[in-house]
Amino acid sequence: MKSWWSLTLLVMAVSVTTVSAGTFSVDFPLSSDTWELSDYPNWWNYGDTIYGDRNLGYSDLTQVTIYLPILYNNLSYSGYVDLDLRLNSTTVASFTITAADGSGMLIRNFAISYSPSGTTEVRYFETNQITPGAGYIVIGEEEGHLDFVNTDPDVVQPASLGHVKAIFK
DSSP states (O other): OHHHHHHHHHHHHHHHTTOOOEEEEEEOSOTTSEEEOTBTTEEOSTTOEEEEEEEOOSSOEEEEEEEEEEEEEOOOTTOEEEEEEEETTEEEEEEEEEGGGOSEEEEEEEEEEEOOOSEEEEEEEEOSOOOTTSOOEEEOSSSOEEEEEEOOTTSSOOOOHHHHHHHTO
């Protein structure tokens, strides 16, 4: 019985040490962030933006999943909104919202390469001008968030096989 238990713990210890990334989430956007829209709350104009500071830590970011609440989508078949996700003025992801996306929680996933240095300005920035009559969208001020994956070496300290063997002696 002892050898089965030891083998189980050994497998668990070795599998845990292979974890090399951490995940965390930040709420964005929020009503307390800075909203600069030419026709609040409608997004249709080049330069419409929302931004706020968030602590993103110090480990390299490798992935982001965007959860963006679209409260109202009034885009026509020819209308679209191009948005950048920017971290300290660096565009890390660009995506398009169309009439087909409808309203509700818009989810987009991106591989990124960004090295934060603690508190970072997080921003959505519209990069196109919607033609007159082609509609607009309204982004919600709550429930949006960003899920990041980072290369945090402190998530799990790798154990050597010798260390694991010594536990069972």
